[in-house]
Amino acid sequence: MNATRLPSLVLISCLGFGCTASGVSIRPDGGPGPQPCSEKALEAMKILQLRPGDSSSAEIDANQSHQQGITVNDGPVESYLTEDLGPLSPVTRLYGQIWTGGPNVVIRYYEARPPDGETIPICAVARLGRGGLLKKPGPRPGSAVLEFSRTGIYIVDSFR
Template structure:
């Protein structure tokens, strides 16, 4: 059973990666933030198999290289976040991989893959969220960057990026 599950998740991850769903080619809105994007069917299947449902969430250190920081600077491009607690089949300290956009009024982070400390990468669809405008860039953010207060947010499972 364990071997079949690993094979299914690995092949699903390879299919998702080969179809280019890792954040590349996302159309941008006039303010530079990403346009809506569908969650690939392969990711939806993997999330169902792992028991992750829309709305499930986990606390994450937004940037694995800036944990416990009072202020975090983001750049457009790839990101690696770290879970602070168990999340479905993922242990604490699992990794979420995705893409950051800093051009709009707030930072947008979309996650496309997850990896447990001892496992393979698997596809998923999740977004980083904070209430009270806390994903809004600080005024001193320069073009191509975004500075936020704090380094922790919640990552929420989604079925589409809006």
């Protein structure tokens, strides 16, 4: 479904809103601590009928797609869907934050941007079948190597 079919209420209510990664506490193991979803993200996901557990797949880094052994760094990330996620079509961009400090790489997504639409606040995480994104040490502090460039994307109602 393209963005022109998304309920106009979502597009109107979500412009310029969403949660950010600032202020996230860091756990002793180096991963991010709990974080609530913004009210705007919860509202937008309800309108889009995206529920916790809904899933899709995505390329983790738009600049390193279809590669093995990608290097990711702490900080912002731009990913894109490779399959539908509810009304969000493939190639919808996902914007979020990467943390490499814990035992696994953690990626939280705060916004989605359909190819022909406005940015929509969401709450989603990257996860593989057995849980986290297993990592190998990166070439420098604040980086990690992931075996695959693709991941599962899961809608959440808070970050734990």
